[in-house]
Amino acid sequence: MLDLKFVQKNLDAVARSLQKRCKTEPDVAEFARLDEKRKALIGEGEALKAERNQASAEIAKKKRAGEDAADILARMGQVSERVKTLDTELVDIEAAERDWLLKVPNIPDESTPEGRGEEDNPVQRTWGEKPSFDFKPKEHWELGQALGGLDFERAVKLAGSRFCVSFGWAARLERAISTFMLDCAAENGYTEVRPPLIVNKATMTGTGQLPKFEEDLFKLRGEQEYYLIPTAEVPLTNLHAGEVLDEAQLPVTYCALTPCFRSEAGSYGKDTKGLIRQHQFYKVELVRFAHPGKSFDELEKLTGHAEMVLQRLGLSYRVITLCGGDLGFSSCKTYDIEVWLPGQNKYREISSCSNCLDFQARRANIRFKARGAKKAEFPHTLNGSGLAVGRTLVAVLENGQQADGSIVIPEALRPYLGGLSRIDAATK
RNA sequence: GGAGAGGUAGCGAAGUGGCCGUACCGCGCCCGACUCGAAAUCGGGUUACGGGCGAAUAACCCGUACGUGGGUUCGAAUCCCACCCUCUCCGCCA
Numbered sequence: 001m002l003d004l005k006f007v008q009k010n011l012d013a014v015a016r017s018l019q020k021r022c023k024t025e026p027d028v029a030e031f032a033r034l035d036e037k038r039k040a041l042i043g044e045g046e047a048l049k050a051e052r053n054q055a056s057a058e059i060a061k062k063k064r065a066g067e068d069a070a071d072i073l074a075r076m077g078q079v080s081e082r083v084k085t086l087d088t089e090l091v092d093i094e095a096a097e098r099d100w101l102l103k104v105p106n107i108p109d110e111s112t113p114e115g116r117g118e119e120d121n122p123v124q125r126t127w128g129e130k131p132s133f134d135f136k137p138k139e140h141w142e143l144g145q146a147l148g149g150l151d152f153e154r155a156v157k158l159a160g161s162r163f164c165v166s167f168g169w170a171a172r173l174e175r176a177i178s179t180f181m182l183d184c185a186a187e188n189g190y191t192e193v194r195p196p197l198i199v200n201k202a203t204m205t206g207t208g209q210l211p212k213f214e215e216d217l218f219k220l221r222g223e224q225e226y227y228l229i230p231t232a233e234v235p236l237t238n239l240h241a242g243e244v245l246d247e248a249q250l251p252v253t254y255c256a257l258t259p260c261f262r263s264e265a266g267s268y269g270k271d272t273k274g275l276i277r278q279h280q281f282y283k284v285e286l287v288r289f290a291h292p293g294k295s296f297d298e299l300e301k302l303t304g305h306a307e308m309v310l311q312r313l314g315l316s317y318r319v320i321t322l323c324g325g326d327l328g329f330s331s332c333k334t335y336d337i338e339v340w341l342p343g344q345n346k347y348r349e350i351s352s353c354s355n356c357l358d359f360q361a362r363r364a365n366i367r368f369k370a371r372g373a374k375k376a377e378f379p380h381t382l383n384g385s386g387l388a389v390g391r392t393l394v395a396v397l398e399n400g401q402q403a404d405g406s407i408v409i410p411e412a413l414r415p416y417l418g419g420l421s422r423i424d425a426a427t428k
Numbered sequence: 429g430g431a432g433a434g435g436u437a438g439c440g441a442a443g444u445g446g447c448c449g450u451a452c453c454g455c456g457c458c459c460g461a462c463u464c465g466a467a468a469u470c471g472g473g474u475u476a477c478g479g480g481c482g483a484a485u486a487a488c489c490c491g492u493a494c495g496u497g498g499g500u501u502c503g504a505a506u507c508c509c510a511c512c513c514u515c516u517c518c519g520c521c522a
Contacts, residue, residue: 042479046491053491056503060446069502076502244438369438374458374474375485 001101001363008035017107020324022116026104034097041093045086048079055079102205103212106359108324109296109333115323121336122323127307128316130340131399138405139343140397141274144170146405147423150275161272162264162279169420169427170393173409174282176416177392178257181284181309185386188305190255190286195235197258201225203238206364208330208356215265218279228261232285233383240289241364244376250368251298252289255386257282275390276348282389288382289366292358295380296333299355303335306351306386312412315395316340318347330356339391343398350391353384 007014011028018025055076062069113122144150149170155163166174182192198220204210204227209217220226229235236254245252260283271277286305290298303319310317322334331354338347358378361367367376400407406424414421 039479042491046479049492050490052502056446059502063446073502080502376476377485 001359002104002107003358003362004101007031007101007104014104014107018105020108020112020114021105021327022325023105026100031097031100034093034100038090038093038097041086041090045083045090048083048086052076052079052083099211102210102363105327105329106332106356108327109355111321112327112333113321113323116325117323118326120323121320121326124319124321124335126316126318127311128314128340130316131342133342133401133403135403137342137345137398137401139274140341140394142343143397143401143405143407144275147407147425147427149173149423152274159279162277164275164278169423172417173396173413173423174389174393176413177396178282178284178389179416180312180413181386181389181392182255182257184309184312185255185284185286185305188253188308190253190305193232193236193239193254193256195229195232195239195256195258197229197235197261198226199229199235199238201227203234203241203364206238206241207234207360208363209234212329216263218261218263229258230262231260231283231383231385232256232258233287236285236287237360237366237381237383238364240366243366245289245366245368245379247291247368247370247373250289250291250379251294254287255284257284257389275394278390281391284386284389286384286386289361289368289379290382291368292377292380295355295357295382298380298382299333299335299353302382302384303337303353306337306353306384309387309392310337310339310350313392313396313410314412315392315399315410317350328352328354330354330359332357332359337387339395341395341398343401348391348394349388350395351385351387354382356381356383 002014011032015025015028055072059069059072059076062072113120115121141150141152144166145152147169149167151165151167152163155165158165186192201210204217209227209230217230218228220228235258236256239254240252259280261280264277264279267277275281286302288298288302307317307319317337317339320336320338322328322331322336327334334352334354336349337351337353339350340346341348357380360381361378366379366381368379369376396410396413397407400409402408404424406422408422409417409420411421420427
């Protein structure tokens with residue numbers, strides 16, 4: 001959420017900077033109308049309340065003195081009626097104004113490039129050698145199914161499309177990748193967290209999933225408004241909602257391995273095969289609460305932590321900067337890391353690292369204060385995948401494949417698999 | 429699921445219709461005194477948000493907020509209703 005005062009004073013600038021996102025521009029005239037109406041209602045209401053407060057003191061005084069206060073009482077009855085009407089109107093206007101603010105995305109940073117969509121995202125750097133094959137490399141789902149590890153058909157029976165059952169080596173490999181990633185995060189100082197996978201509406205609003213993107217979420221039926229988390233960013237960032245952190249603690253850093261649940265509404269026909277786009281996948285998420293003056297350095301650091309995982313796995317990748325049209329709702333600047341997938345002959349997103357400035361902190365009311373400081377400030381929140389586990393499994397399979405259909409496992413993962421170095425038809 | 433207790437500032441905690449949100453008291457924190465310095469002690473200070481303004485996250489005036497939302501009343505932390513959360517006991521349960 002943008003700062004109310006900032007929006008009031010910079011309506012044109014807000015509209016202009018949001019054009020960079022190439023989305024429908026927010027209706028700034030509507031905001032101006034609501035804000036004006038709100039102030040008018042407050043002005044009238046507060047004048048009456050001040051009058052009422054004075055009268056109440058007078059009534060109390062008269063009653064103590066045993067005098068009659070019927071005339072004031074009668075007058076205040078009317079004042080109170082009017083106040084009630086004004087307050088009711090004000091509640092509606094304030095709700096509308098807040099809703100307007102909650103649906104406006106963050107302002108892209110100056111360094112976020114212009115552009116409409118993926119094709120306009122500039123490449124920052126590439127790392128590693130793409131493996132070369134003297135045969136046509138297969139896609140991961142072929143490899144995984146042939147070796148008996150991935151079963152998409154039974155997943156359809158159990159749940160539906162966009163799910164997968166993994167067996168034996170595939171299940172263990174996924175667990176090995178997860179643990180390896182958590183160990184990397186721990187090495188970089190992140191505190192491991194096991195958060196709830198189900199959260200309430202306030203939590204979803206804090207990070208920006210609500211109110212605008214409800215259709216992307218799985219919502220639980222029942223009396224409580226519960227949602228399945230689409231990423232651990234949601235519970236991790238909201239951990240300190242409503243709290244005041246000590247400045248000396250910053251940066252506060254958390255990591256978590258969680259399943260992520262996404263409805264994938266509107267992605268029909270996209271990546272229908274394999275593990276790339278699933279309703280449920282595991283991800284290790286990294287979250288940082290940073291001092292406002294340091295958040296862009298922190299973004300570089302965070303991206304580096306995600307890259308470290310791929311480097312240790314020996315997987316080739318590139319880092320791109322998302323352009324305005326491709327930028328997420330809460331972010332002002334995002335680096336995507338794309339891993340090389342020889343089976344698809346493409347780079348595919350495996351991590352997304354974002355600086356949200358104070359956008360989420362303001363929504364979730366997360367603050368920090370220096371010892372002895374008068375005022376609490378909003379920290380900046382950052383999040384990044386470190387990394388998506390399912391897609392990492394895809395990359396390990398496609399990059400490690402051999403002519404005979406077996407898979408050579410990256411050395412970094414072998415200790416997590418009891419020394420296993422290769423998966424072939426005989427591997428259980 | 430049943431019974432009971434509770435939710436007030438960073439923390440503990442008082443307050444049961446107007447003199448108690450200008451929130452008792454204590455802890456913590458900040459400033460000062462004492463001290464070579466510190467501890468202890470003593471004195472002072474210490475909620476947030478919104479409106480009027482404004483360059484100001486400065487003063488000043490006003491308003492609002494005692495878990496959340498309603499209601500009663502001229503006036504609610506206080507009375508009534510609903511809900512949420514925490515704790516204790518009982519039941520059930522991985």
